[in-house]
Amino acid sequence: MSDKIVKGLNITKEYNGVPVVKNIDFWVKKNQFLTILGPSGCGKTTTLRMIAGFETPTTGQLFFEGKDITNTPPYMRQINTVFQKYALFPHMNIYENIAFGLRINKLNEKEIASKVSKMLELVNLSGFEKRSIHSLSGGQQQRIAIARALVNEPKVLLLDEPLGALDLKLRKEMQIELKNMQRELGITFVYVTHDQEEALTMSDKIIIMNHGEIQQIGSPTDIYNEPENAFVADFIGESNILEGIMIRDYLVQFAERDFTCVDKGFGDNTPIEVVIRPEDIKLVAPEEGLLKGIVKSVVFKGVHYEMLVKEADRTWMIHSTTMEQEGTHVGLMLTPDDIHIMSKEG
Amino acid sequence: MLKKLASGPYLFWIAMFIIVPILMILFFSMVTVESDGSYTFTVSNYVRAFDPIYVTVLLRSLKIAVQATLICLVLGYPMAMILAKMDPRYRTTAVMLFVVPMWMNFLLRTYAWMTILGKNGVLNGILSFFGLPQMTFLYSEGAVLLGMVYNFLPFMVLPIYTVLMKMDKSLIEAAEDLGGNKKTVFTKVVLPLSLPGILSGVSMVFMPAVSTFVISNLLYGGQYMLVGNLIEQQFLVVNDWHFGSAVAMILMLLILVSMAVMNKLGGSGVEEKGVNLW
Amino acid sequence: MVNKFIRRFYTFLIFGFLYAPIAVLAVFSFNDSKSTAKWEGFTLDWYQSLFSNNYIMKSLYYTVLVALIASVVATIIGTFAAFGLFYMKSWKQKAILNVNSIPILNPDIVTGVSLMTLFVALNVNLGLLTMIIAHVTFCIPYVVLSVLPKLKQMPGEMLEAALDLGATPWYAFKKVIFPEIKPGIITGALIAFTLSIDDFVISFFTTGNGVSNLSIAIYSMARRGIKPEINALSTLMFLTVLVLMLILNKRTKIEEI
Numbered sequence: 001m002s003d004k005i006v007k008g009l010n011i012t013k014e015y016n017g018v019p020v021v022k023n024i025d026f027w028v029k030k031n032q033f034l035t036i037l038g039p040s041g042c043g044k045t046t047t048l049r050m051i052a053g054f055e056t057p058t059t060g061q062l063f064f065e066g067k068d069i070t071n072t073p074p075y076m077r078q079i080n081t082v083f084q085k086y087a088l089f090p091h092m093n094i095y096e097n098i099a100f101g102l103r104i105n106k107l108n109e110k111e112i113a114s115k116v117s118k119m120l121e122l123v124n125l126s127g128f129e130k131r132s133i134h135s136l137s138g139g140q141q142q143r144i145a146i147a148r149a150l151v152n153e154p155k156v157l158l159l160d161e162p163l164g165a166l167d168l169k170l171r172k173e174m175q176i177e178l179k180n181m182q183r184e185l186g187i188t189f190v191y192v193t194h195d196q197e198e199a200l201t202m203s204d205k206i207i208i209m210n211h212g213e214i215q216q217i218g219s220p221t222d223i224y225n226e227p228e229n230a231f232v233a234d235f236i237g238e239s240n241i242l243e244g245i246m247i248r249d250y251l252v253q254f255a256e257r258d259f260t261c262v263d264k265g266f267g268d269n270t271p272i273e274v275v276i277r278p279e280d281i282k283l284v285a286p287e288e289g290l291l292k293g294i295v296k297s298v299v300f301k302g303v304h305y306e307m308l309v310k311e312a313d314r315t316w317m318i319h320s321t322t323m324e325q326e327g328t329h330v331g332l333m334l335t336p337d338d339i340h341i342m343s344k345e346g
Numbered sequence: 347m348l349k350k351l352a353s354g355p356y357l358f359w360i361a362m363f364i365i366v367p368i369l370m371i372l373f374f375s376m377v378t379v380e381s382d383g384s385y386t387f388t389v390s391n392y393v394r395a396f397d398p399i400y401v402t403v404l405l406r407s408l409k410i411a412v413q414a415t416l417i418c419l420v421l422g423y424p425m426a427m428i429l430a431k432m433d434p435r436y437r438t439t440a441v442m443l444f445v446v447p448m449w450m451n452f453l454l455r456t457y458a459w460m461t462i463l464g465k466n467g468v469l470n471g472i473l474s475f476f477g478l479p480q481m482t483f484l485y486s487e488g489a490v491l492l493g494m495v496y497n498f499l500p501f502m503v504l505p506i507y508t509v510l511m512k513m514d515k516s517l518i519e520a521a522e523d524l525g526g527n528k529k530t531v532f533t534k535v536v537l538p539l540s541l542p543g544i545l546s547g548v549s550m551v552f553m554p555a556v557s558t559f560v561i562s563n564l565l566y567g568g569q570y571m572l573v574g575n576l577i578e579q580q581f582l583v584v585n586d587w588h589f590g591s592a593v594a595m596i597l598m599l600l601i602l603v604s605m606a607v608m609n610k611l612g613g614s615g616v617e618e619k620g621v622n623l624w
Numbered sequence: 625m626v627n628k629f630i631r632r633f634y635t636f637l638i639f640g641f642l643y644a645p646i647a648v649l650a651v652f653s654f655n656d657s658k659s660t661a662k663w664e665g666f667t668l669d670w671y672q673s674l675f676s677n678n679y680i681m682k683s684l685y686y687t688v689l690v691a692l693i694a695s696v697v698a699t700i701i702g703t704f705a706a707f708g709l710f711y712m713k714s715w716k717q718k719a720i721l722n723v724n725s726i727p728i729l730n731p732d733i734v735t736g737v738s739l740m741t742l743f744v745a746l747n748v749n750l751g752l753l754t755m756i757i758a759h760v761t762f763c764i765p766y767v768v769l770s771v772l773p774k775l776k777q778m779p780g781e782m783l784e785a786a787l788d789l790g791a792t793p794w795y796a797f798k799k800v801i802f803p804e805i806k807p808g809i810i811t812g813a814l815i816a817f818t819l820s821i822d823d824f825v826i827s828f829f830t831t832g833n834g835v836s837n838l839s840i841a842i843y844s845m846a847r848r849g850i851k852p853e854i855n856a857l858s859t860l861m862f863l864t865v866l867v868l869m870l871i872l873n874k875r876t877k878i879e880e881i
Contacts, residue, residue, distance in 0.1 A: 054784050074787040087785035091803040100799075101789035152789060349793070353708025353720075355701050356764065360723050363761040367738035368726070370745060425638050428631050440635075442873050447642045449865045453824055453842040454858045458645030461652065461660040461850055468648050471661030496645070499638075557731030560824060564846055574733050581737050581829070591741070594734045601731055 004063075005030045005188050006051060006079075006156060011060035013046050020046050022212040023060070028156070028190055028205075033182050035191045035199040038209035039235070044192045047209070048158050051190060052081045065155075080149035081158040085165070086141045088133045094120075094144055095129040101152040119147040122181070139170045146181075156188045163198065175202055196236050200224060208232050229342050233275040240281075240316050244274040244341075252341060255291055255314065259334065263341040273342045278306070278319040280338035289331015291316075295324045368598075375591035391592035400576065400593070407572040410487065411556035414494035415502075418551045419544065421495070422502035426543075429503070430510035441507070448500040456493050456564050463489055463565070489565040490572075494555045501554075502547035509543030510536075541611075549608050553601055573597050646862055653855035660850060670856040677853055683841035686752070690827075690837060691820035694759035699813040701760070702767025706808075707801065709768070710775040711783075724765045735762060736829030743830065750832030758830035759820045766819065767812035774808030775801075 004027040013021040021043040028034045036044040049055045050062060053074030062070045069077060080101075088097050098116045107115070120126050123143035133141065142162060149157055159178075163171045179202050182189045193199055199206050200220045208215040208223065208231075216228045227233035230241050244254030249264035254274045266272055286292050293311030300306075305323045309316045309330060316332060324330055375392070377385040394400070425444075432440055447455065462468045463483035470480050483489060517539065521531045559574030569575070573593060580590030648660070653671070657664035674680060709717050727735050739761065743754045782804065786796035802809075824839035831840065845851045 052784075052788060054787070074784070075790045075792055079788075081785070081788045083781050083785055085780050087779060087781040089782065089785070089800055090779060100786070100791070104790040104795065148789065349708060349711040351708075352704040353712070356705030356708070356768075357720070359701060359761065359764060360720070363739065363742070363757065364723060364726050367735075367742040368730075370741045371734075371738045374741065421638065424634060428635055438873060442869050443639065444642070446862075446866055446869055447646060449818075449869070450646070450858070450862055451822060451839060451842065453839050453846065454649075454854070454861060455645070457842060457846045457854055458649050458858065460846060461855070462645055462648055464660070464850060466659055466661050466850070468660055471659075474661070496641070499642070553729075553731065557733050559733060560843065564843075574731075577733055577737060581740065587741065590737065594737055597731055598734050601729065605729060 003030045004028065005065055006190070007063040008047075008050075008057075009061045009063070011047075011050065011057045011062065013043070013050060013055060014058045019058075020212050021050075021057075024209075024212075024214050026207055026214065026217065028188055030188055031186050033179065033189045033191065033202060033204045034207065035193060035203040035205070036207045036209060037193060037196060037199040037235075038215075039194055042209040043212040044194075044209050045160055048081075048160055048190065048192045051156070052079060052158050053077050078154055079156045079158060080152050080154035081160065082142075082145050082149050082162045084160045084162065086145040088141055088144060088148070090133050092133070093129070094125075094131050094133065094136075097133065097144060098148045098151050100148065105152075115151055116147075119151045122150070123147045138165050139174070142166065142174065146178075150181075150185070150187070154187065156190060157182075159189060159191045161193055162191075163193075163195075171198075178202065200236075208235065210235075226340060227275060227342065230273050230275070233340070233342065238278060238317055240276045240278065242274045242276070242314070244272050246270045246272045246341065252339065255312070257290065259290070259339055260336045261339040261341060262336050263339075266341060266343065271344055273344055275340040275342060276334065276338055277340075278317040279304070280334070281316065281318045282333040283307075283309075283318060283320060283322075283324055284331045284333045286329045286331045289333050291332040293330060293332060295326050295328045295330060298323055298326055371591040371594055374588050375595045378588060391588045392596075394589055395592050395596055403571070403576055404573055404596075407556055407574070410491055410494065410572065411552050413491055414498065414555045415548055415552045417491070417495050418499050418502040419548065422499055422547065423506055423544070426503045426506035426510055429507050444500060444503065452497060453560065453564075455497055456561055459489065459493050459496065460484065460564060463492075484565060485567050487566070490562050493561040493565045494551075494558070497561065498551040498555060501550040505546040505550065506540055506543040509540045509546075513539055545608050545611055549605065552604065556600070557597055646858065649855045649858040650862065653852065653859045655852070658850070658852055660855075670852040671860075674853040674856045674860075680838070680841055680853065680857065683836050683838045686755075686835055687821060687837040687839075690752070690756055690759055691817050693756050694763055694820045695813050695816035697756075698760045698763035698767050698816045699809060702764045702812060702816075703771050703805070703809050705764070706768050706771035706775060706805075707797065709772060721768075724768055727762045727765050728769075732762075732823075732825035733829075736826040739826065740829040750830060752831070752833075752835045755827055755831040755835060755837070758826050759823065762823070762826055763816035763819055766815045767809075770812035770815060771805055771808040774805040778804050 007027040009025055010023050011021060011025075012019060012023050024043075024047070026047075036047055038044045046055060050057055053069070053072060053076075057070060060070075061068055064072075064077065064079070089100065092100070095116055098119055099112045102112045102115060116129065117126065120128060123146055125140060125143055125147070128136075128140075128144075133144070136144065142165075145162070162178075163174050166174060175198060178189075178191075191199075191202065200223075203220055205217065206220055206223050207217050210231050216223055216232045218226075223232065224236055227236055227239075233239045233241060242254045244252050246252050246263075246266040246269070247258065248268045249266075250260060250262070252259050252261045252263070252272070252274065283289075291311050293309040293316065296308045296310050296315070298305055298307050300323075301319075304319045304321050307318045307320065307324060309318055309332065311332065318332075376387055376389070378388050378390060380386055395404075429437065429441055429444070460467070464470070465480070465482065465484065467484070469483055473480060513536070517535055518531060521535045526534065556572075557574050559572060559578045562571045562575055563578075573596075577590050577593050577597065580586050580593065584590075651663075652660045654666050654668070655664055656667040656669070709720060712720070736758070739754075739758045740750070743750055743757075748754055778801070782800050783793075783796055786800045787793065791799065822839070823837070824843060827837050828840055828843070831837070836844070842854060842857070845854060
């Protein structure tokens with residue numbers, strides 16, 4: 001038996017003939033923390049809603065533990081969702097909200113009470129049973145929404161931008177808590193977000209989507225270090241992306257110079273794009289650098305300085321823990337593994 | 347599923363009892379029945395509606411409805427302002443007392459005027475008490491107009507009152523602060539801001555006034571007085587449903603056109619009533 | 625000071641205008657004569673003859689019966705309709721709501737004659753059934769318009785959340801959607817009930833067979849001249865409305881505190 005708990009095959013979703021998700025294939029492994037990442041309107045939420053059963057794919061098939069669930073209604077799926085705006089039932093207190101799914105499964109009151117209190121403990125809100133939804137802060141409501149979904153012991157938990165409405169500090173805390181919960185409970189999480197940092201810190205695997213298509217699937221490190229195209233590189237972190245030509249294997253030309261690199265197999269004299277991470281560029285004395293430029297601006301970003309360096313007609317973004325004054329002449333230093341080659345889009 | 351099933355009975359109902367009936371009178375208005383029972387399409391029913399006798403009826407309906415609307419506006423606007431400015435302690439009770447007569451049966455309210463204006467009514471009783479000659483108040487255009495104003499005045503006051511209540515008081519203070527005297531504040535700030543309420547009130551008075559046949563039947567008598575009477579007579583007395591349907595279609599068109607004009611004038615208040623045909 | 629006096633005087637005049645006819649009816653309902661011009665002494669005869677008037681009593685029964693049935697049916701159909709409309713595509717919803725507003729916009733007389741034409745064409749005898757159908761027809765739009773906003777005010781994805789937690793659509797409607805929109809349903813039902821109680825024009829065209837409601841009874845009696853029983857009826861109805869409004873007013877005041 002395969003350990004792929006959810007699998008999508010050639011899935012397309014159209015609204016009034018306009019495709020929102022275009023022929024995508026994906027799978028989620030058991031106990032995996034999978035994140036679907038992309039800008040708004042990229043089709044990530046639609047994909048999640050199809051897994052939950054709120055939308056039916058226009059074409060394609062969806063499998064859950066090997067069984068076709070393409071047309072199974074949401075209430076017949078062992079999948080639960082944490083909604084972006086929590087979707088807690090306002091006329092029920094916290095206890096009744098969490099007990100909702102248990103009551104449908106006709107558990108007796110004693111079992112319900114014990115499960116609810118265990119869940120409240122898990123989300124650190126013990127003793128909140130009788131409180132009304134309106135008396136809770138956004139962060140607390142989010143925890144109740146998570147408890148309500150988890151109490152049904154789903155095999156897969158779907159989370160639709162669950163931290164989007166929280167402030168930065170709370171978001172960081174919740175990221176760690178969610179990750180811990182997922183490890184402890186051993187439940188598969190499918191997480192949708194537009195925040196690349198969130199995706200990188202929490203996920204085992206990331207699917208990057210844009211315009212309804214999958215751009216790249218891989219582990220956070222793969223995606224960060226080896227973006228497959230300029231969109232991914234740009235979306236995953238601020239990068240320097242340049243037009244270039246692959247002269248032959250291991251030799252690339254950009255910025256009017258030839259550089260040795262570690263990539264091969266693009267074909268001789270092929271136009272490509274080059275991605276260089278801002279933190280990979282080292283600033284050295286002008287005469288030591290491969291390229292020469294002038295520092296145009298310096299901004300302190302908390303842990304590092306972000307500097308813009310003007311070189312010929314290009315501007316390079318450089319992250320460094322040491323600072324150069326504006327107006328300083330500097331040299332830019334690159335090693336072969338700092339240079340990432342991508343085939344051109346389209 | 348349920349989402350789709352839920353509106354099923356409703357969709358059937360509105361198709362069957364709203365759309366089909368209107369299509370039927372539209373059809374009836376455009377045909378005549380031949381001697382062998384078959385239908386022929388014709389415009390004669392509509393042409394007949396423009397006979398001078400009927401044009402007079404239509405124009406009279408419009409005239410009385412416009413008069414009733416204007417009188418309600420002139421009487422109602424100050425009343426709405428007074429209610430809006432009233433001490434909150436008395437206001438709820440005052441508004442309630444204002445609404446109570448409106449909740450009483452429409453026919454009883456009209457009937458009340460019959461007992462006052464009638465030949466042996468209260469007014470003539472008072473006149474004879476002072477030894478004055480008897481007069482006929484009932485069965486006149488004036489009586490119909492009075493009946494309309496009496497019945498529909500609350501429809502004018504309430505929407506204007508609501509708008510005035512919702513109005514941001516600081517706007518009036520700002521206008522006063524900027525040196526506007528009472529008259530300028532009213533004409534430049536209060537009146538324009540209450541326009542949605544006025545439009546809503548105007549349409550709520552004009553529409554029932556232009557289409558009524560009850561008030562005219564009771565306070566004027568059973569003649570072809572207003573469009574409403576004409577339609578009623580054609581359907582229930584004369585039995586010419588084709589001509590009756592044509593007049594009904596004309597009345598419907600008239601109402602829809604005046605609604606459209608109201609909405610163009612910026613009547614968001616009209617929309618609040620759930621009217622979004624345009 | 626002058627201003628205040630004018631305001632009071634004007635209020636007095638308008639309220640006088642509104643209440644004078646009702647007061648006249650009330651006073652003469654106790655008059656020991658058919659006349660409404662001269663006071664001839666106190667009597668309760670008219671009240672007695674009102675309650676022994678078969679026609680009026682039967683009409684009262686039909687009025688209440690029709691209002692109860694029509695408001696219940698309209699509320700059920702209208703509530704489910706609003707639920708279905710809420711989840712419909714927006715252009716479809718708009719188109720249907722336009723049809724929905726036809727009975728609200730259209731003069732009652734046009735609605736009345738068009739329904740009558742339909743019933744006659746279908747060979748249905750005009751009577752209680754046709755009157756109830758007509759009342760349901762003009763009540764449904766108001767129910768839809770009072771329930772739909774409540775659905776729109778509902779926090780997002782309520783239905784999805786319930787389905788996600790294992791609720792069947794029907795269970796989700798009963799346990800999640802219904803409690804949220806209950807105030808709108810009650811408002812809609814009350815509007816439907818009062819509209820039905822008060823209706824004359826549409827009932828007038830869609831009934832027959834000796835079935836009439838109170839409005840029709842008053843109309844046909846009034847057309848034949850002054851009837852002191854109607855004065856008595858008016859007085860009783862006015863008092864009913866007044867008491868109801870006072871209770872309602874008290875209750876809202878208590879809730880405000």
